Amino acid sequence: MITIERRNDGVALITLDRPAARNALSLALLEALSEALRECEEARCVVLAANGPAFSAGHDLRELTAARGEADGGRAFFARTMALCSRVMQQVVNHPVPVIAAVEGIATAAGCQLVASCDLAVATPASKFCTPGVDIALFCSTPAVAVARAIPRKAAMEMLLTGRMVGAEEARSLGLVNRVAEDARGAALELAAQIAARSAVTIRMGKRGFIEQSGLPLAEAYDAASAVMVDNMMAADAEEGIGAFLGKRAPHWQDR
Structure with missing residues (x-):
C-alpha cells in the first residue's frame, strides 16, 4: 500500500x-x-x-x-x-x-x-x-x-x-x-x-519559518521572519556558509 x-x-x-x-x-x-x-x-x-x-x-x-x-x-x-x-x-x-x-x-x-x-x-x-x-x-x-x-x-x-x-x-x-x-x-x-545537498538545519528552519509567516499580517510576518533570520544566523552552518562564500571555497555542512 x-x-x-x-x-x-x-x-x-x-x-x-x-x-x-x-x-x-x-x-x-x-x-x-x-x-x-x-x-x-x-x-x-x-x-x-x-x-x-x-x-x-x-x-x-x-x-x-x-x-x-x-x-x-x-x-x-x-x-x-x-x-x-x-x-x-x-x-x-x-x-x-x-x-x-x-x-x-x-x-x-x-x-x-x-x-x-x-x-x-x-x-x-x-x-x-x-x-x-x-x-x-x-x-x-x-x-x-x-x-x-x-x-x-x-x-x-x-x-x-x-x-x-x-x-x-x-x-x-x-x-x-x-x-x-x-x-x-x-x-x-x-x-x-x-x-x-543544502544545510539540513537551514532548510528545516526555512520551511518552518515560511509556513509560520505566510498566515500572518504583514508587520507580524516580518517580525516572525526576522526572528527566524536571527536564529539562522546563529547556526554553525550559516557561519560556515558565509565564511565559505567570502573565502571562495566549498562549504562543509555540519547540519547544526
Whole structure:
C-alpha cells in the first residue's frame, strides 16, 4: 500500500502503491501515508510518488458508499475519514522537510488536494488535475482548502464549480505545479537531491519559518521572519556558509 525508499543522498521516496484502486485514499492508505511521513521526518527531503495510472483519484468512493449501510447512514465514518484526511494534509504542509509531489497520471479531488498540499510538484506533460466533486453532487470542500492556497482564487473557484480537467502546462501556469517533465519522478528526485545537498538545519528552519509567516499580517510576518533570520544566523552552518562564500571555497555542512 505504501513503500519507502531511503536514498544515499538523504532523499526519502514515499510511493503510494494501490494502483488497482487508482491510489484512492482509503482510511487504510491515509493511515499508512501518515505513518510513512512520520518515519521520514529525519530525511533531508521527501518525494511523494505513486504507482499505476493515477497519482490519486481522491477518496475511496466505494468505501464511503459501503458506510451508508451503518445505523447512522455513514455519518460517523464520513466524519472520521474527512478528519483523518485533513490531518494528513496538514502533516504534509507542516512536515519538517520539503515534500515534493511527483505526479504521473491524474490527480483528482483529494488527490489534487494532496498535490496542492506539497511544497513543490513536478508533473508529466500528460498529467491532469481536477476537483470534480460537483459532478457527483459532492462539492470538493476540503480539497478547496489546499487548492485555494496554491493557486489564484478565481482559478480555484472555476475548478471547483465546473470540475473540469486542468492539463499540466495550465497547472504550471497557475502555480499548482512547479515543473513539467517527461520523467516526473526522476525530475522530482533530482530537485530533491539539490535541496538535500543544502544545510539540513537551514532548510528545516526555512520551511518552518515560511509556513509560520505566510498566515500572518504583514508587520507580524516580518517580525516572525526576522526572528527566524536571527536564529539562522546563529547556526554553525550559516557561519560556515558565509565564511565559505567570502573565502571562495566549498562549504562543509555540519547540519547544526
